[in-house]
Amino acid sequence: MHRTSRRRLARIAAAVTAATLLLAGCSKTNASSDSGSGGGSSAAPIAKDDLVLVASVINTTNPYMASMIEGAKALSAKLGVPLEVVDSQGSSQTEISKIQAILARGKKAVVMVNTVASSDAKPIVDAVKQAGGYVTIWWNKPDNLEPWDVGNNFVAFQKYSGVESGECTGKALAESLGGKGNVVGLAGVLDSTTSQTRVAGFKNALKAYPNIKLLDLQPANWDPQLGLSVTQNLLTKYPNQIDGIWAADDAMIIGATQATKKANVYDKIKYVSDGLYPDVVSLMKQPNSPVVGETFHRGFMAASIGLYTAYLAATGKIDPSTLPHEKRDSLFKLVCATPKDFEQYTKWDNDVAGWVDTLVNAKDPWSVEPTPLVGQGPEKLPS
Amino acid sequence: MANPVTQDHRQPAATGTAPVAHRRRFEIRSLGEVGALVVLVVVFGALNPSTFLSVGNLQKVLDQAATPLIVGVGATLVILMGCIDLSVEGVMGAAGMTFILTTLHLRGGVESPTDLGFLSFVLAVLVGAALGAVNGLIHTRLKVPSFIVTLGVWFVGLGIGIILFGTSAQPNLSDAAAQWPTRNLLGLPHSFWLAVVVAVLGVVVTRYTKLGRFAYAIGNNEDIARSNGIPVRRIKLYVFVLAGAFSGLAGILAILQLGQGTPSVGASGAAGSSTLFLTIAAVVIGGTSLAGGRGGILRTVLGVFLLTILNNGLLLAGVDPGYRSGVSGLVLILAIVAAAWPLRSRLRIVK
Known part of the structure; x- marks a missing residue:
């Protein structure tokens, strides 16, 4: 009995060594292919086939979140790039670990995150940057975390003025x-x-x-x-x-x-x-x-604008480092709707795909009606 | 700790006489909680005489207490056995979604095709009971601690709720259905009557049925209960099924009160904290021991009212929302200390 257990131990040790070697080999090839694809990971545009769109939402049952998912799906269909939806289930931990799991799968991620809490922005941005992906954050981030300080991989932060x-x-x-x-x-x-x-x-x-x-x-x-x-x-x-x-x-x-x-x-x-x-x-x-x-203001507009901004950066159509600051820490236009005119805005709800078409055809996420860019964050509170 | 507990229950039988047994049942300790409740009512009543003691506010407190009361009855039964049921919010979500999707509802302005009427009510309670059965079976057959099993089933239930919800618009009940819980019968809201029925059922089960008495015995000492021939596994299973059914019923009521279907219907109770936290706190504050074997339904009823009135009273008194949770915690600790003061020597709890 003593001997069998010792033999088993040896076998386990061998398996572990083999696995470690394999893993080391893996990371080595990764590293070499990374450096092979031309210096800094942010400089070279990524081919469309290597991309995956990731839309991370706080939950899937709130109407606003449901609308965000709808917008991300429409953009995915329009661009012909597969989409992964991350349901954070209201938890920062769930959100971060699910995003990390997708990043680990190897495809270059174009990410839009509606962060559960402001403090989530930093770890998410860091993880995406490390994986060579591109991310736009929606709604919540700490005021002192600015995209231009992080680099091109943190493409933009976007929100509507509260x-x-x-x-x-x-x-x-x-x-x-x-x-x-x-x-x-x-x-x-x-x-x-x-x-x-x-x-x-x-x-x-x-x-x-x-x-x-x-x-x-x-x-x-x-x-x-x-x-x-x-x-x-x-x-x-x-x-x-x-x-x-x-x-x-x-x-x-x-x-x-x-x-x-x-x-x-x-x-x-x-x-x-x-x-x-x-x-x-x-x-x-x-x-x-x-x-x-x-x-x-609509979740589908927010999500598709956010994803599309990151997509433009990933495919090299825009160079974030040359963008003005208002396009990287952005406030979008919000419409005041009254009982008299609200129906002229809700009409967009019936044609999400059509609106996303307009967005992509304009090739400019900052100028599409009814929600063009109007200002630069971070937002100041009135005194 | 186990010793005084067992003694507490043996004593009435040993002394035998009816009046003593009666007094022991309510126990001096619950007088403390009743006292705390009375003090709260008097203080809040003095702070806002015109609003707090109005009939409208009383009816509203009863309506807001209804959901935690129903969940609390099941939770008390489970805790009496020395187990715990953390799955209540998941069960509420799954049962609540089952209910709203099978009854008459509107989704994105379109009326639902399915309307099972009263059957949807039964179906949702059965979903709750089934999840309770999963709790009970895994806990007793696979010998997994109830804490772990019910934690898992909590998320399974939430998952079922989310899948049932799907991706279409939020389901809404008709205004008539949404107003059922607050409409009055004999001056008290329907929701409260429902809770009364459940609480009475709970009291009858704990006092007069084998199921209830065995639950106490199991909580007191499971090994002794088993060696005395009590079918421990079966009793545990039944109690979990009953608790699941009550959570399911609470899920239906919460959806009716809100008029809207959402899987997270249990996550925020009317009194400002989650249903799970509120009910477990109410059970413990009422004086039911988390170790099992000691306590009862009526104590939990007291606990629920303490917490609901505390929340309602602090809001009416105009305590700043930022301070409210701190103040509510402090008042609660004071109330419990005051309630347990006469017994501090006898309890000998140092944990």
Whole structure:
């Protein structure tokens, strides 16, 4: 028995050595082929056949995320490059490890990441750079992590202005109340910059309306259930006082309308929010809808613009190092939609492929209507 | 720790007389929690007399407590056996999605083709029970700790929910269905009545059925229970199935309350924290021992109300949201310390 176990040990040792040798061989060929493909990995354009598109989203059930996936799929079909969708399931760990797994498979990755948290941007950018891929980050990154400091592999950071969103919906709410009344606000996760900037914009807009009183501002964590229960609590706290509800995004305003419907005050209150999600569109379509203001921007536009920017860099069509800073830390145009004109924007929803066609034919991700580039980040909060 | 626990339950039988047994059942300790609850209600009532004690707010607190109450009944049964069920949110997601997709709903403005009516209700509860059975079977047959099994089933359930959701638009219930939970029957919301039915069922099971009594015995000491001829594996399986069914029911209720289908329906309970955290905290705060064998459904009911009222009261009192979770933790610790103070010498817990 002693001898067999020793023999087994020897056999395991041999297997391990063999495996190590194999692995070493592997990495060696990799290294040589890397240096063979012409100096720095970022300089030489990558052939289309060696590419894979990667779209990383926070989850797959939020309407905004579903729209991002739709846009990435349309771009993949248009470019003829395969697509991998990463579902982060709300977790930074899941997101980073899944992206790393795809990078390890060898094809050059063209990546668009809607980061779960700002702090994820750095490890993702580093991993993609090391693998010789190209990445565009959407929505969240630390202010001090700039693409031009990292190099060509971090092609761009892109987002819509939160301040502008908050100002747009705040103004619409105040106007709909004739400049007089009590409002409450539902913020997203408290430490999210997207929520902070939208709240700052909202408060800034209200400064022009001294007779609008912000009774309360509560976090509802982007969550319709919390939007529902927080609104229920606010309706109790301020009985018959609330004239308007503002939310940092549509998931929460859906919960809020659910709460006011339950309390039979739905029609007595005005609502504004960000995103123009399908459920909110159906509320706005009703005659005399109390939803009086929205912003229009789309996940499919964000995802395809982000992926396409990275794709242009990967295929050598653009050289990120020569781009102006506003094209690398970018704010895109957000539309303020009103009950009168929202349908002229939602028409894009029925033709995602057509919009992506326009984007690719323009060969310029920064100038496609309705969402051209409008400014440079990082975003400044109004004082 | 095991000793005082066993003694606690033997004593009434040993002393025999009915009044003593009755007093032991409620135990002095639960008076502490009742006291904490009363203090909370009085303090919040004094802070916002016009809103906190209004009928509307009371009804809303009952509505918000309903989901954690239903999950809490199942969780208590499992914890009484010295096991734990972490899968509740996954089970809620899978059952909730099953429910909404088989009942009348709207998706992207289009009405669903399938409407099983009441059957969809039954189907969703069965999905919950089936996931509970998976929990129970793997735990008892493959001898995997319940902590690990149910952690796995949590994500399996979430996965099922996400697959059922698919990639189309968010499914919505009709306004009529979404308002069912908050409509009142005899002045109290439907959701609360549902929770009352489940809680009464739980109390009956723990007090008057073999299943409940055996669950206590298993939690007290599994080896002694087994050597006394209690079919430990079967009882454990049944309890997990029951807990799964209750979680499934809670998933349906949460979807009804929200009026919208989402697999993460359990991830944020009405009281501001996730359903899993809220219910396990409620079970423990109520005084059910995580080691098993000691506690009960009514204690969990107390625990759920403590947490729900705390959250509701702090919001009405206008505590800044940034401070609220800290304040709520502090108040909770104070309440528990105060509740357990008369018993500190007897508990002898140093863990």
